[in-house]
Amino acid sequence: MAAPRPHFLLAAALLGTLSVARGQTVGTVASRKPAGPAAGGPRAKPGSDQDRPPLPEGEKRYADPDAVGLPEDDRPVAQVTDRAGNQLPLDAVFDRSNGEKVRLGDLLRPGKPALLQFVYFRCPNLCTIALDHMVDLLQAMPQRAGDDFDVITISINPQETANLARLKKAAYLEALGKPEAARGWHFLTGSRAQIKSVADAAGFGYRFDTDSQEYSHGAAVFVLTPEGKVSRTLYGTYQLPKTTWLSLVEASDGRIGSPTDRILLYCYHFDAQTGQYTAHVMNIVRAASLLTVLLLGGTIVVFLRQERRQRAADVPSPGGDA
8 A cells, every 4th residue: 555645645734733723712702701709610690590590480581482472573684773762751660670750861960971781591501792882881980880871772572571670780780899889770671662662762773582592682782872862882792991982972962971072072983884973174273283383382372472572671771780
């Protein structure tokens, strides 16, 4: 039997190397889970199968094919649409996590913007990621929910109850590690009509899939003005803290934030393609030109004052030596 040719051996070795590299890459990605503080292993995400609170007696999981009352949403597509400037229905009534009824408008405080997200609490995939990333965002921002802005999380599943919302809120507040945020992060459930009215106005499309017994939907965070209008749509499950904060400052019309934040908003504009604030060249040039004029003007004023003082010092006093 002839010995294998060198180029066959080289190809086999290369394929083996690629297979090993691929296995290492997959293993690396799969292991990128934050370790729990006590056990040292993967952290159970709030709302995941590892950390789901038990259902109340008599309540069935939404994926149960025998569940009754699950609506067939007639929305043709499940996507997020940018509807900046749209007014949300402030009279829409929801159930708070403590069981009380509340108008959407009553959750918006004068002068304070808000972040709005749509999820459903028994979602096994995207919603858990979105809620986990909201926790990460609130941890990374130096500004505080409940003081500088509010967060409103609405379940799109009308079968979910205030009791489930209460359990979810407790789990995510524990993960956040900021119990004071309880007054500013609202978990809401409601009827199909109330949910749809707010989702339609915000531009959040979703539909219930009878085959999978799950909801199909996109991911976004909506930035609301204190008056309940959509100011900005931030797409995806993960939002950059600085982009989110500048969006909130912009939504508040400068009523929150520092002078530095307002200067940044003048020099930067929101790029819907990238989902971030990028440099506004003309505004930067204008600001630089104004700063240059102010510096030159200030320099001239200083020189004129020094010259006047020098002249006053050179004038001989009356009665002095001739």
